Amino acid sequence: MSTRDTAVPPAVTEPQRLTEVRSDLGHEVRATWVVMRRELLRLRQDRARILTMLLQPLLFVFVMGTGLGSIVDTGGDTSFRTFLFPGVLATSVLFTAAFAGISLVWDREFGFLREMMVAPISRGAIIWGKCLGGAVVATVQSLLLLALAGTVGIPYAPVLLLQLTGCLFLGSLLLTALGVLLSTRIRTIQTAMPVSQLLIMPMMFLSGALFPIAGLPDWLAVLTKLNPLTYVVQPMRSFVLDRLALTAAEQERLVPVITWAGWEVPVGVQLLAVAVLTLGLVTLAARVFRTTE
Amino acid sequence: MSAVSNTVREPAIEVTGLRKTYPAGDSVVEAVKGIDLRVEAGQTYGFLGPNGAGKSTTIEMLCTIRNPTSGTARVAGFDVVRQRSQVRRRIGLVFQQQTLDLQLSAEQNLRFHAELYGLSRPEADRRIAEVLDMVALTDRRTDRVDKFSGGMKRRLEIARGLVHAPQVLFLDEPTIGLDPQTRAAIWDHLTWLRDNTDITVFVTTHYMDEAEHCDRIAIMDHGEIVVEDTPEALKSSVGTDRIALRTDDDELAIARVRERLGVEAGMHEGQVTLAVAEGAAVVPRLFTELGVGIRSVTVTRPSLDDVFLTYTGRTIRDSEGPSAPSHPFAGRR
Numbered sequence: 001m002s003t004r005d006t007a008v009p010p011a012v013t014e015p016q017r018l019t020e021v022r023s024d025l026g027h028e029v030r031a032t033w034v035v036m037r038r039e040l041l042r043l044r045q046d047r048a049r050i051l052t053m054l055l056q057p058l059l060f061v062f063v064m065g066t067g068l069g070s071i072v073d074t075g076g077d078t079s080f081r082t083f084l085f086p087g088v089l090a091t092s093v094l095f096t097a098a099f100a101g102i103s104l105v106w107d108r109e110f111g112f113l114r115e116m117m118v119a120p121i122s123r124g125a126i127i128w129g130k131c132l133g134g135a136v137v138a139t140v141q142s143l144l145l146l147a148l149a150g151t152v153g154i155p156y157a158p159v160l161l162l163q164l165t166g167c168l169f170l171g172s173l174l175l176t177a178l179g180v181l182l183s184t185r186i187r188t189i190q191t192a193m194p195v196s197q198l199l200i201m202p203m204m205f206l207s208g209a210l211f212p213i214a215g216l217p218d219w220l221a222v223l224t225k226l227n228p229l230t231y232v233v234q235p236m237r238s239f240v241l242d243r244l245a246l247t248a249a250e251q252e253r254l255v256p257v258i259t260w261a262g263w264e265v266p267v268g269v270q271l272l273a274v275a276v277l278t279l280g281l282v283t284l285a286a287r288v289f290r291t292t293e
Numbered sequence: 294m295s296a297v298s299n300t301v302r303e304p305a306i307e308v309t310g311l312r313k314t315y316p317a318g319d320s321v322v323e324a325v326k327g328i329d330l331r332v333e334a335g336q337t338y339g340f341l342g343p344n345g346a347g348k349s350t351t352i353e354m355l356c357t358i359r360n361p362t363s364g365t366a367r368v369a370g371f372d373v374v375r376q377r378s379q380v381r382r383r384i385g386l387v388f389q390q391q392t393l394d395l396q397l398s399a400e401q402n403l404r405f406h407a408e409l410y411g412l413s414r415p416e417a418d419r420r421i422a423e424v425l426d427m428v429a430l431t432d433r434r435t436d437r438v439d440k441f442s443g444g445m446k447r448r449l450e451i452a453r454g455l456v457h458a459p460q461v462l463f464l465d466e467p468t469i470g471l472d473p474q475t476r477a478a479i480w481d482h483l484t485w486l487r488d489n490t491d492i493t494v495f496v497t498t499h500y501m502d503e504a505e506h507c508d509r510i511a512i513m514d515h516g517e518i519v520v521e522d523t524p525e526a527l528k529s530s531v532g533t534d535r536i537a538l539r540t541d542d543d544e545l546a547i548a549r550v551r552e553r554l555g556v557e558a559g560m561h562e563g564q565v566t567l568a569v570a571e572g573a574a575v576v577p578r579l580f581t582e583l584g585v586g587i588r589s590v591t592v593t594r595p596s597l598d599d600v601f602l603t604y605t606g607r608t609i610r611d612s613e614g615p616s617a618p619s620h621p622f623a624g625r626r
Contacts, residue, residue, distance in 0.1 A: 027411055034408040038394065045396050045437070111392035115453075118356060119409040120381035 031121035035129025036136065039100060043137045050141055057092040057145050060210070061085055061152065075249030081152040082244070083254050086236040087209030089164065090171055090229070092145050093138040094200050097172040100134025101179015102192040109189060117293060127180060127286040134176035139169045155243055163239045170274055171232035175200075177281035184288040207233040213256050225258065228277055231270040234258060238267055303370050305461050305493035306332035306355060310364035313350050324350045326516035327364060332509075334460070337487045337494040339507035339524075341601065347516040348497050352465055355495070356386055369460040382410060385454030389466040391446055395439035399430055399449050402438060403456055410457035417456075424452035428482060444475030451482060455492075462486070464496040468503065480506055501597040510597075514605045528595045531603045534572030535593040537564040538579065541586035553582045564591075 043050070065081035065088075072080045107113040116126050146164060150156060179196060186192045204210075206220075207229040216224065224230050234256040241255050258265045308330035315322045325347040332338045342348045353359040355368055357377045366373045369383035393402050400421060407417035425431045428448040438446060447467060454462055464483075468476040484506055486492050496507070504510050504524060511521040520527065540546040546565050550558040554575070558567040569575045572592035580587060 030411070031409060034405060038397070038405055041401060042394075042396050110395065111388070111390045112394045114388060114390070115392045115394075115406070116409070118358060118381065118386050119406075120378045120411070121409055 028122055028125045031119075031125040032129040032132065035116065035121075035126055036133035039103075039130070039133025039137050040140075043140070050144070053092070053096050053141055054144055056095075057088045060088040060091075061148075064210075065152075073253075075253045076247035078244060078246060078250050078254065079152065082154060082240075083212070083237070084210065085149065085152045085154060086164070086240045087207070087233050089142060089145055089168065090207070090233040090236050091204045091209045092142045093168055093172040094175055094204055094229075096141050097134055097138035097175035098179040098196045098200055100137050101130070101176040101181075102183050102186075102189075102196055103134070104130055104180055104183035105186060105189050105192045108183075108187070113293075123290045123293065124286045127282065127289050130180050131173060131176045131282050131285070134179065135169055135173035138172035138176065139165065142168050142172075153244075154240055157243060160239055160243055164236055167232055167236045167239070167271070170271060170278065171229065174228060174232070174274060174278045174281070177278055177285060181281055181285040181288065184285055184292055203227055203229045206230070208256065209233045212254055213258070214253055225260070228274055230258070231274045235267040235270050302334045304331050304367075305334040305336070306330060306338075306366070306368050306495065308355070308364070308366045311351070311354060311361050311366050312363045313347070313354060313359065314362045324516055325354070325361075328513075328516075328518050330511065330518065330521075332493060332495060334493050335491050336508040337483065337496065337506065339504040339510035340495060340497040340513065341499065341501075341504055341510055341597075342497075342513035343499070343605070346513045348513050349465065351513070352463055352495070352497060356384060356463055357381055382457065383460045385457065385459035385462040387447075387450045387454045387462070387464040387467050389469055391450070393438045393446055393450060393453075396437065398435050398437055399425070399441070400434040402449065403453055406453050407456050412457060420456050420458065424455050427455070427485070428452040442475075444471055444478060447471060447475070447479060448482065451479070455486075459492065461493045461495060464494065466497055466499070468498065468500060476500070476503070501601060504597050512601060512604050519604045520600075524597060527600045528597065531595050531599050533568040533570055533595065535566060535568055535595075536572050536575060536579075537561070537566045537591045537593070539564055539588040540583075541588070546583055546585045546587075549583045549585060550579075554578065 061081055061084055065079075065084045069080035074080060074083060104113070107116075117123075143165065146161065146168070149161075154160075178199065182192060182195060182199075186195060206223050206227045208216075208224055209229075213221070213224055213230070213234065237254075237256055246254065258270065308328060310327045310329065311325055312323070312327045313325040315324060328347075328351065340348055340352070350359065354361050355366055355373060357373045357380050360374055368380050371379040371383070373380050394405070397405070403421045403424065404417060407420060412420065421434075422431070425434050428451060430445065430449060430452065433441070433445070438449065441449065451462075451464070451467070454464075467483075468479050471479065480503060483494055483496070486494060487506075487508070496503075498504060507524060509521065509523050510527065511518050513519065520530075522530070538546060543560060543565050547558045547560070550556055550565070550567055554567075554569075556567050556569060558565050560566070572594070576590055576592065579590065
């Protein structure tokens, strides 16, 4: 064939030239990745949000921690701020992660959800992408706070930093999944915002993030154990306190011990329980999303 | 005209007995009542009808967003129910409602789309450059979309619909809410596609003048396609040209028209009006046979508005409520 064929069509007329993509797992993973990366792009576009999200935890640690520190007896030299830090770190992802989750309501309201819904990807990929993206965004934002660990006497040990980051990601994913699950049923931002706050505030206070869980009255101890966030906050606190030289009195007052019917639950099991619950929530969200959208 | 292909091509859209019903309380609403439709590849096809006609439901079934109750539809050679993914990769969609991510740049929006549709990095780069160029947004590609005007957003959405080189581009009311210049610009792009590419364009509109740009049009009403043909053939089918006269003596003119041309005439908006098959051929006879001073003559060819009126019994603007949500995502379900 000669290369001088007539009428070379413009590029737009050659759809068949583009690679055919099969509906396999690889494409779904890639689609999840694409949806997830959009969350990160949006974060980069919105630097003001990063700073405002940092304000509340800073107030908790340095203002409330210092103010209450004078009347709290930790049983040794460990400052109340040091005790408070991992708890506040954990709660710092609550709002960012939950809001990342309910951004699905915005996506629906502003129409962008439709762009994803008509693409050749599964609904599961959309939900997984939203959840993982929101979790990464929340984790990344909380790392700014983690960078301040040294100011309250927490060592920058690489293993500890990895442990804390891992916990933060798990907690973020849990909250994002909750937010996404809410968004599959709630259709307006006006409803989604207060409902998520209604969920977040009790979770924050009942997780023992701001006070020791040792020696709580029964009713409060039960509520704390029912709160999934407790199993993110307490392992983080254990990881931090394990690094410090504590007196026996401090051990008793500060280091959290969670028991289920008398059994002392290891940190690994606590985190595993959260992971299983989180996985269940994402799966549930994907299922609800498939049937309602 | 569209690019002509020597080989016999499969129709871009082929619909047989397509039906969609919704439960509404105890009864069932039949939104689409078993329609048949065939759109040849490369055509620009206009889909007209008032809200509630079943137009949006039809487009949604063709785009695999909704499953039909019964009947079949093939788009780009694939079944919209059984081969949903294959259909989705071969169609581009531009919705009535804006579906861009306003926080991202034009290029980021296009890249997101390219990746969702599985384009490789080099393919995506090439296609993004091409479509941005086509809609003349290359110099704005790094700007955030929330800085764009309504017309620019619309052009970007059309560009996005084309990124993955679809065989069929669906546009649902692409010019709604845009000013006349922008509407014209959008149609320039669509006309360019029609003239320069093989792409099939399926467009709904309620602006009758826009339907003139289409190779064929279908009018849908009450869940059925009431008529389907080329715009010219449809205009001829409603028949007559209208002649309006200003004369020195209207009474006499009406009488003479009746007597000498054998046509009924009447007064309408201060003018003597009559309907005839070939307006241009009748005009000379008016001057020679009426014997009345004629000050002006206007001959009007039938418009698509007349076509719509004839086939649905109302004008399209009467039936099209002001911005009623015809879009499932626009309201709550």
